[in-house]
């Protein structure tokens with residue numbers, strides 16, 4: 001889906017190229033339940049729920065303005081397989097989960113990593129996006145320390161063609177760090 005298809009506001013939306021790669025790394029084909037943490041505009045929630053209509057998507061967001069956008073985008077795409085939860089993760093979720101996306105975390109990183117580990121099935125996927133190098137480094141260290149496996153890290157540098165004077169150029173957007181990994185079997 002293109003970013004222009006979503007209703008947006010003041011919340012920064014995940015770039016469509018980053019979303020495509022992140023959702024691919026979540027490996028939702030056989031998933032039944034997926035959590036989007038820090039749903040923002042709801043773009044990841046919507047895209048996952050739309051392309052995988054058989055999964056249950058739980059969309060967690062703490063900010064009222066963002067929650068309003070999540071509601072509007074879910075309505076726009078007429079999705080019935082999304083549960084929106086207002087709150088600051090980690091929050092109580094019943095039952096096990098197959099995949100978790102961290103699009104926003106706040107300052108309680110370790111709690112979120114431990115909560116994710118508790119919720120995920122063995123082999124369940126965790127994918128996280130970062131723009132801040134320190135948060136990325138800290139998360140990587142925590143994932144390694146808490147036994148997550150098959151950790152894969154990419155940095156995505158997207159540039160978009162834009163007009164410049166009488167010609168065009170590729171305007172670079174800020175790099176995004178993507179971590180993907182699995183909950184190890186215990």
Ligand SMILES: C[S@@+](CC[C@H](N)C(=O)[O-])C[C@H]1O[C@@H](n2cnc3c(N)ncnc32)[C@H](O)[C@@H]1O
Pocket residue numbers: 011012013014015037038039040041042043044060061062063066087088089090103104105106
């Ligand atoms: C970069 S935005 C997410 C963008 C989103 N993936 C999208 O495409 O619109 C980060 C969001 O995470 C939310 N957030 C940060 N930490 C959170 C937490 N611990 N629990 C719930 N929401 C959180 C923020 O309010 C913000 O809306």
